[in-house]
Amino acid sequence: MTATTPEALAEAVAEAAAAVLPSVSPLVLGPVQPGSPHVAAAFAGGAVAELDGGVPGVVAVLVGRELVDALASSPLGGLEVAAAVQPALDAAAHRLGARARAASTLDLEADDFDIAAVLGGEFSTVPLIGTGIAGAVLVPATTLAGAREPITADPAAEAVAAPVEPAAAPEPFVPAFGTGPAAVVPRGLELLHGVDMEVTVELGRTRMTVRDLLALTPGAVLELDRAAGSPADLLVNGRLVARGEVVVVDEDFGLRVTEILDAAATA
Known part of the structure; x- marks a missing residue:
């Protein structure tokens, strides 16, 4: 060495x-x-x-x-x-x-x-x-x-x-x-400022029984708790900090931020 x-x-x-x-x-x-x-x-x-x-x-x-x-x-x-x-x-x-x-x-x-x-x-x-x-x-x-x-x-x-x-x-x-x-x-x-954070974009959520979960097959459609066109959530380390619109950038998904939530609202 x-x-x-x-x-x-x-x-x-x-x-x-x-x-x-x-x-x-x-x-x-x-x-x-x-x-x-x-x-x-x-x-x-x-x-x-x-x-x-x-x-x-x-x-x-x-x-x-x-x-x-x-x-x-x-x-x-x-x-x-x-x-x-x-x-x-x-x-x-x-x-x-x-x-x-x-x-x-x-x-x-x-x-x-x-x-x-x-x-x-x-x-x-x-x-x-x-x-x-x-x-x-x-x-x-x-x-x-x-x-x-x-x-x-x-x-x-x-x-x-x-x-x-x-x-x-x-x-x-x-x-x-x-x-x-x-x-x-x-x-x-x-x-x-230099600490890495896990950033997640969430389109919506749903609840399922174990029976329904095991019955999933390719092509199955899940209904989420969010209407079409609603903003997606931006979470940092699991904490909601912003919302935005899902966009496509060079064939990759992205998020255009439209709303920043204050600390009091996300606590």
Whole structure:
């Protein structure tokens, strides 16, 4: 692999995760540190994902209070930390030559929480610095030892599309873990601008008995609870946020939004 030492690989994994982790400002890597049982005390939330593809172990990402609070107070309803962190875990797994399974949210405030147990033993920690310690990427030693070449469908295309490396920035000051998180300026909804959301367009609904459901055959017509020409619903993570008209764009269906619903109406 390009990264020839565990420290260099851990840094490369953290860099990949930092590029897609929700943050108002670009995240800078702190120095790679040996894992500590006190690392979780510096953060408010996190998620972990098991790896597939022949690479052993898991990868975890911890995040600060401002992101956790922004997710909890989203106008679209409370959002899971695991969902917000999944793209970062996917990027980290890719750099290890693996694929991340669905992330699980970590309960850092549980009395019996043990980060070393979650990671399966010794691990490396790479702080992610924004306006304070915004997050950290945790990679077990066994995972670093079993890493493979990054997965890519077209290595040549990926090399051409690779961004130009920016000039090296001065190494930021990183306080020791266990001393508590650095003070940050609340950013609210801005932190969620890069979070992926599941968007669904619903034409209508109906109710059926199991007997009728099992009797369905190709060509059967279902009557929905909506009249022809009525607007379709636009749902984000299952929450109604807008309505619009179904249109066709280059042989694909689309939705022309005609009405945005306020938060009070959708609560």
